[in-house]
Amino acid sequence: MLRTTMAALVHPTTKLYSLPLKTFFSHSINKPLRLIIRQSYPRAVRATLSINTPRSLSSTAVPQISNDTISDLDNSYLSCSMPNSKRPLKIAVLLSGGVDSSVALRLLHAAGHSCTAFYLKIWFQEDFENFWSECPWEEDLKYAKAVCNQVDVPLEVVHLTDEYWDKVVSYLIDEYKCGRTPNPDVLCNTRIKFGAFMDAISNMDFDFVASGHYAKVIHPITDETNELSFLQLSKDMLKDQTYFLSYLSQAQLKRLVFPLGCIPKDEVRKLARKFDLPNQERKDSQGICFLGKIKFSEFVGRHIGEKEGVLLEAETGDFLGSHRGFWFYTIGQRQGLGLAGGPWYVVEKDVKNNVVFVSRNYYSVDKRRRTFRVGSFRWISGSPPHNLNHLRCKVRHGPVFYDCSLHMEKDGAENIGTVQLPEDDQGLAAGQFAAFYEEEVCVGSGVILESWDDKGFPVCDKARDIANMEDKSKIGKPVKIKPKPEDCLRDSVVRLV
Template sequence: MHTRTRVVAFQPPVCRIVWAPRFAVKSASNKNSRRASQHEVKAATLTNLSSDRTERRSFVDCASEDTLHHPSQLPDDRQILQGCESVRAPLNVAVLLSGGVDSSFALHLLNRAGHNVQAFYLQIWFQEDFRNYWDSCPWEEDLSYCQQVCKDADVELHVVPLTDEYWDRVVAHSIAEIKAGRTPNPDILCNSRVKFGAFYEYLASHQDHNFDRIASGHYARIIRGDDPDEPVRLALAPDAVKDQTYFLAHLTQPQLSRVMFPLGSLNKAEVRALAKAAGLPNQARRDSQGICFLGKVKFSEFVEQHLGVWPGCIIEEETEEVLGYHQGFWFHTVGQRRGVPLNGGPWYVTQKDVHTNTVYVSRNYYSVDKERNLFTCESVNWITRPPDSASQVLCKVRHGPVLYKCDVSFTNGDQSAVAVRLECNDQGLASGQYAVFYQDEICLGSGVIQTTGVSHAEIGSFVDDQTKAVL
């Protein structure tokens, strides 16, 4: 029987949930607190992962992977191979290899588990036509590490060109969303449309590639029943900081039914230590940051190249006074503080008017009278089923360990649109973001945020009486 441990968010006290998978959730709140910390989301957990695993203390700092302590004792073989479906070996497994330590150690585990493994490096980088930063993207280094890992493991490596697919399905869509004033998430799109979308199509068009599973180095768990026709479930990983279910929540059941996440039962510190013990050539390589295809080009430069510059007014929300000017609303997002070209701050972006090219700001962004806990979602993808009333629904509005308790109301008959009320405010809600829903440890699915800042009365008007199901 799994034990459960409370996780406490440190000062300043905020109305938030910090989730350690398999453990109880504690919400820290303080009605007198006027400002929620954006950076000091920390958790101290005393974990006992299972009856056959040594209890250990783990201090997790969300700001940096480097703060993870080296585990005092590594898990045993049964725990290490828990995400590899060893009982079904040998399966034919295609491994998505990136050159990083996570996917490389996933390949190593699959070999240990006795599967027939082939590796695939997805070529999704491209050269921007406005500046030659080809050498700034470490794709050659990535591929070199992939080749070395596969050579050491005696595994065949394939390079799959998906540059056009990545541009058409991820980059072009993201540019269009930014132009419309929304805040897209390219990582979610890359998983659903490329890694587990276009790559599936590539395998289907190459009959010599017949695989039972597609594996990757994501930190997430797959739960399969004994019945092969039973839907698979996506579950949180033990590492609350590295958990990547947020990025996987828009996969469909057909996509998810083929995947395998060998690292699902491990945390990042354990993977680092085990990769070192295994002698992987990239054991100490740092995780990639940002979007590879941009190289050293700043995201703002990329946006400027594709959307240009459109000067407009910056207006104080409370007084409607023009305080200054910006270069285009698409360079700003709700909740932003850095990069607002004004003195006398800190100034926070509160909203954008895409029709008048106006950016509204305030120095009182965190005032208690400014509720930011209501929004609607469309294009909702339920992986297995919509939420039920059996247990509390939780919601993530961005990647990380923070979840909110929430109420969910269906706003149409097919349950593909919902209205959501968070237990407390989130200061960075923006249209275009993804909201991901959970019950217990299971990820139910996700939807795209459409409207934010709606009132309780407006939420009620969205809900059809015949389909209303507040959970």
């Protein structure tokens, strides 16, 4: 794979060359392209594109706002866009081509700030053109450009393909190989959007970086550098994305502004129509950003491959069938098992022997899943909260919180925390993040660790012995799965009715 480092953006030996943009895109965009080449770099590098740049990045001119737009806009919509700043701010806005980031851009523009939009291109088009037949980033970029053209905002396209591969995708693959279930969105935020990208524009004198995330950042009123900024829940609890932002550092948070933190999602759609955005009816994107319409399981299969293993019933050790590799499964998974007489759930994985244990009793067995361990902590303030006995936590994205207590202890050089929940959670998965909150403020997060033996789902000795067999061909043929007694009773009642 060709490699690019963001250092090329700021290196003193960088020269700019103009090429026609149609060289890179199938659709016509009548703007010049900046090809950035670092002379001392011994190999060819990817281009970083610059589209629609009528003003210099160093410009502090305030955009001309339509008086009609401002007069019709409720001031509450601008409350997360720093409208009371003592001076117009220079803000770098991450623009994806979707509705959320587009509305965020327009709100900042309406608040009187000088905005430059940036589209982060992280597709692996060179190496994966035979694997993916479509390049959805072209459509995203077309929408992003149209949104910027409405208010004459510059748009920069920045390639972070290699950074995304090195800092996110490689980590995901390694975690899946170890049997864990990583979270790419958390890593993308801390390592790419607000990591590598922030490093790339560090010499461009932007006051803040903005995006379309549903979260609030509360900045100190004073200019004291030692005052903390806080990450707070958004107004829309269903869309709230503080879970995905919980691994940010204080240095990153101090440079962020999230205009949508004060606005519910349905109101964002209304604003998109009010601004007459070209993407106002566009559906929200789903899944991981670099995959487009490709399932992540297909991507994992491409890079890890497939290795046949066995499915065993946890309670009996019965051989139920085969699977393509333990890395395709996660604890609590129900879909994609292909077993009759269900529902069946993945309850444990034997990584060493490539065995997946399943059960139909996932919700009836006391799995003691109200206690789990967390490591690799990052506290947004730089240190843990004072009162660890009265926290709230999320173990996945969504509106559900648990009241919890956290007991910290040393495990060698690392701090390990034991989390105690008031009730069982059915889907705790090693590799996922647990985010912690004090009331409405997100204070940080850590990575959920593997369960210790006596805290997991009870797998019988017979199943363990079969899993340890070197020659799995001696197991025989899969057993015929019989319906559970309660299922037979239910079917009889249905027939009688």
